[in-house]
Amino acid sequence: MRDVFLRFIRHKPALVGLLLLALVIAAAFVAGITHPGDPFAIVAKPFLPPLGDYPLGTDMLGRDLAAGILHGARTTLLVGFAATLIATGLGVSIGGLAGYFGGRVDTALMRFTEVFQTIPFFLFAILLVAVLGSSIGKIIFAIAVVSWPPMARLVRGEFMAMRSREFVQACVSLGMGHTRIIVLHILPNTLSAIVVTGSLMVATAILIESGLSFLGLSDPNVMSWGYIIGSGRSVLRTAWWICAAPGVAILLTVMAINLVGDGLNDALNPRLRNL
Amino acid sequence: MHGLAYALRRLAHAIPTVLAIVVLNFLLLQLAPGDAAEVLAGEAGSATPEYMAQLRRNFGLDQPLWMQLLLYVKQVVTFDLGFSFRHGMPVSELMLSRLGPTLLLMGTVLSLSVIAGVLLGSLAARHLNRWQDNLVSSLTVLAYATPVFWAGLMLIVVFSIKLGWFPTSGMQKVAAFYEGFDRAKDIAHHLVLPAVTLTLFYLALYTRLMRASVLEQVTMDYVVTARAKGLTERQIVRRHVLRNAMLPVVTMAGVQVGAILGGAVVVETVFAWPGLGLLAYESLFARDLNLLLGIFFVSTCLVVIVNLLVDLAYSALDPRIELR
Numbered sequence: 001m002r003d004v005f006l007r008f009i010r011h012k013p014a015l016v017g018l019l020l021l022a023l024v025i026a027a028a029f030v031a032g033i034t035h036p037g038d039p040f041a042i043v044a045k046p047f048l049p050p051l052g053d054y055p056l057g058t059d060m061l062g063r064d065l066a067a068g069i070l071h072g073a074r075t076t077l078l079v080g081f082a083a084t085l086i087a088t089g090l091g092v093s094i095g096g097l098a099g100y101f102g103g104r105v106d107t108a109l110m111r112f113t114e115v116f117q118t119i120p121f122f123l124f125a126i127l128l129v130a131v132l133g134s135s136i137g138k139i140i141f142a143i144a145v146v147s148w149p150p151m152a153r154l155v156r157g158e159f160m161a162m163r164s165r166e167f168v169q170a171c172v173s174l175g176m177g178h179t180r181i182i183v184l185h186i187l188p189n190t191l192s193a194i195v196v197t198g199s200l201m202v203a204t205a206i207l208i209e210s211g212l213s214f215l216g217l218s219d220p221n222v223m224s225w226g227y228i229i230g231s232g233r234s235v236l237r238t239a240w241w242i243c244a245a246p247g248v249a250i251l252l253t254v255m256a257i258n259l260v261g262d263g264l265n266d267a268l269n270p271r272l273r274n275l
Numbered sequence: 276m277h278g279l280a281y282a283l284r285r286l287a288h289a290i291p292t293v294l295a296i297v298v299l300n301f302l303l304l305q306l307a308p309g310d311a312a313e314v315l316a317g318e319a320g321s322a323t324p325e326y327m328a329q330l331r332r333n334f335g336l337d338q339p340l341w342m343q344l345l346l347y348v349k350q351v352v353t354f355d356l357g358f359s360f361r362h363g364m365p366v367s368e369l370m371l372s373r374l375g376p377t378l379l380l381m382g383t384v385l386s387l388s389v390i391a392g393v394l395l396g397s398l399a400a401r402h403l404n405r406w407q408d409n410l411v412s413s414l415t416v417l418a419y420a421t422p423v424f425w426a427g428l429m430l431i432v433v434f435s436i437k438l439g440w441f442p443t444s445g446m447q448k449v450a451a452f453y454e455g456f457d458r459a460k461d462i463a464h465h466l467v468l469p470a471v472t473l474t475l476f477y478l479a480l481y482t483r484l485m486r487a488s489v490l491e492q493v494t495m496d497y498v499v500t501a502r503a504k505g506l507t508e509r510q511i512v513r514r515h516v517l518r519n520a521m522l523p524v525v526t527m528a529g530v531q532v533g534a535i536l537g538g539a540v541v542v543e544t545v546f547a548w549p550g551l552g553l554l555a556y557e558s559l560f561a562r563d564l565n566l567l568l569g570i571f572f573v574s575t576c577l578v579v580i581v582n583l584l585v586d587l588a589y590s591a592l593d594p595r596i597e598l599r
Contacts, residue, residue: 013416115295117530118582120574122537123555127571130559131307207422211541214424215556229425233545240432247425255420 007267014263020256024073031070039071039223047239059242060235069249071223076206076253079140083205086144088198091151099159100182113152121146125208129217136219143208147201154197158190192268199261203254210250225250285586289579296575300568301347307564356569366569370551376446377550381535383470388477389528393521396485401512411482418479423538427472427545434468441468444547469546473538481524488520529585533578
């Protein structure tokens with residue numbers, strides 16, 4: 001564990017990522033203190049340029065953009081991590097069962113996964129939100145439903161490799177039940193791969209959320225970066241900064257998570273580092 | 276003969292996938308508020324009572340659920356995807372008219388990103404840890420984190436609004452009525468920004484993949500052999516390493532067709548490119564769920580077809596594949 005930590009902090013891009021991510025998390029915490037109240041509230045004249053009384057200016061209705069960005073950080077992090085947790089649960093269950101039992105179970109589950117991988121996932125997310133409605137919980141659900149297949153494939157591969165290892169065979173010959181072998185012996189050994197894939201999945205989930213809210217599929221009561229860009233789009237010609245600022249926020253957050261994920265990958269799988 | 280058997284086997288593999296999508300569509304219809312006929316007629320409220328009655332009959336809404344499913348499958352399989360009142364034409368016809376622009380955009384993006392990704396990735400790998408590699412790697416990290424729609428908007432700000440080099444939206448100049456070569460030139464001019472926007476993201480992906488793949492290939496024995504028989508580094512890379520290293524990139528490109536179609540929705544929306552993606556966005560606004568389901572079905576079929584073609588091309592490139 002110490003080695004892992006040392007390898008992680010030696011990796012400079014990962015440290016930069018961690019720092020950026022800490023900033024985003026800080027923004028989410030600070031939102032309620034510096035900008036309490038509704039980020040949708042109209043506070044000043046519309047179209048105030050940045051660097052005046054309002055550091056990022058105001059949008060076409062006179063809403064404070066800085067408040068929108070800070071509150072948006074909460075939404076982004078919530079959706080990113082919640083959707084990833086659900087998707088990881090789904091992917092690990094499906095991939096784990098397929099890899100552990102093999103044979104017909106594997107064939108059936110993998111055909112199921114394949115169907116979900118064939119579907120254009122962003123279109124599927126749009127459809128789900130259009131059908132179910134656009135509350136924050138349903139958006140999280142929709143993103144989770146479209147992002148589990150890569151996790152299932154990865155976990156299946158790991159479980160298949162573990163299944164034939166001596167320690168698993170030893171467990172079988174000791175008469176251990178399937179559940180116990182899976183949960184106590186195989187799962188802990190695949191955790192590092194799951195953590196790496198999961199961390200990259202957070203980034204994808206954030207990109208999907210921002211795309212959905214850009215298209216107008218966001219919770220009307222929750223501020224989100226994609227929503228600001230989507231609504232600022234019509235005034236791009238006169239006030240491009242309304243779209244620019246939240247985009248930079250998305251870019252930095254996603255980049256931070258990707259860098260941390262790469263760093264974790266190097267730290268947890270040192271043998272693959274040179275690839 | 277062997278190739279034909281393989282193609283047929285792959286085709287048989289694809290049919291259950293398409294059927295599963297139809298069933299998924301049916302389930303989504305059931306989940307939507309209101310009965311299927313109300314959803315299919317669109318919530319625009321513009322459907323006539325006669326049409327509603329006919330829809331209810333067609334879908335057998337008085338019959339058990341499994342019977343409804345069978346009827347739905349029958350309708351979709353015969354490409355009867357319903358009627359869009361908002362657009363005043365059958366859904367299948369409507370989609371056919373929007374398929375061309377999407378295919379043009381997708382084809383451009385796919386070829387641009389694969390070619391540029393292979394070049395940049397091998398450049399980075401050959402100059403490992405030098406400035407070329409660092410530059411390419413940093414740019415891919417940036418491009419990989421940029422939301423596609425935002426990149427499009429910022430390109431519009433710089434290249435359309437400030438510099439005036441490219442049009443902001445559409446596929447052709449509306450009032451110009453160009454013909455022949457002029458028309459192609461006009462379309463290409465409109466294509467530049469949307470294609471570049473969508474390419475940036477996938478370019479980053481393929482560059483990373485190609486870099487890793489080249490680094491893996493150069494450790495192989497055949498490279499040592501080639502070096503031992505006196506080939507120059509340039510020859511080794513061009514004639515041996517590149518070909519092998521490209522295989523994972525081609526596979527990935529095939530897998531990504533669906534993702535690119537999804538990305539097309541936002542890019543077409545940003546640039547008002549008149550393809551299936553823009554149609555999906557319009558149907559979202561018009562609350563025309565039936566049209567959206569139709570687009571979903573057709574895009575999935577498109578992915579299945581492209582995957583099939585990639586598989587066949589791939590087995591031609593690398594005969595070992597068929598054995599698996």
